[in-house]
Amino acid sequence: MVRHAQGSGSLVAIATIALSFAAGAQDRPAPGFADAVLGRWDLTVEGPDGSYPSWLEVRLRTEWQLMADLVGQFGSTRHAAAVAYDDGTLTVRAPPQYEAGEDDLLFTGRLEDGALAGRVRMADGTTLAWRGVRAPSLGRGEISAWADPVSLIGEGIDGWRLRDEQHDGCWKVTGGILAATMPCADLISEAEFTDFRLRLEFRYPAGSNSGVYLRGRYEVQVQDDFGKALDPLRLGGIYGFIAPAVDAAKPAGAWQTCDILIVGRRVTVALNGTVIIRDHEIPGITGGALDSDEGAPGPLMLQGDHGPIEFRNIVITPGN
DSSP states (O other): OOOOOSSSHHHHHHHHHHHHHHHTOOOOOOTTTTTTTOEEEEEEEEETTEEEEEEEEEEEEETTEEEEEEEOSSSOOEEOSEEEEETTEEEEEEOOSSSSSSSOEEEEEEEETTEEEEEEEOTTSOEEEEEEEEOOOOOOOOOOOBOOOEEOOOSSSTTEEESOGGGTTOEEEETTEEEEOSSOOOEEEEEEESSEEEEEEEEOOTTOEEEEEETTTEEEEEEOOTTOOOOTTSTTSBTTTBOOSSOOOOOTTSOEEEEEEEETTEEEEEETTEEEEEEEEOOSOOTTOSOOOTTSOEEEEEOOSSSOEEEEEEEEEEBO
């Protein structure tokens, strides 16, 4: 069941804010007016089928204007069309991406005990509650010691669970190869990790799409991008945030190797022996993440709902 705003007051308030955006009727505020809400926020939205993670970053455009980026339940980061902070209320309007409906998303929220809380009008007109906490910096130094490497592929899928139990049996291990057959679902490791080195090999048919989620939150894109322009949505990129610096992709059908190092928010990715992302900060969670609790350990998640994919030799080395 879809939750709607309680009473007509919330809908009227949202409509009023939308009209003020359209009219542009705001006096120029004093410098420092939005310091309380600037920065990155890990959001949780109370959706009709349960809560889901989201992410928001609010920045200064000028000393009296704001800008923002948003990650929704799915898809990549998007730029807000309008942002305002007036009389203690933050309002962010962002275009729809994969949401059902055609209207812009409209987030309104206020600070409560250091957290943001409010409601969002979705693209289909429904309204949902949301809450945001400040994202942790995750600033950590180099790892001084490493644990023993752990192989995550065994004789079957013991040590893994499906994100969607409707597709039980769609992941199988044959001859050391872990493969997803469509229709399928994401596969989540039972073990959780903080900082680690990861090496894996993958292979896909032409046009297929998958991904590897670090801590279940940050997707390293895996898809058929041989010969395509570099972009944050392309093979080896951190989905929507960080583009690969070099085209190191192989054609579909070939086995490819990916080496990843993640410490805090810093990530290095090598594809087929070539470093394509070097010690780059990941701003926040990517679409499709399991949660937005960025300070906690998390599992490895293999995307299995977009297309056929094979993995082999998945080896993770945790940092001590």
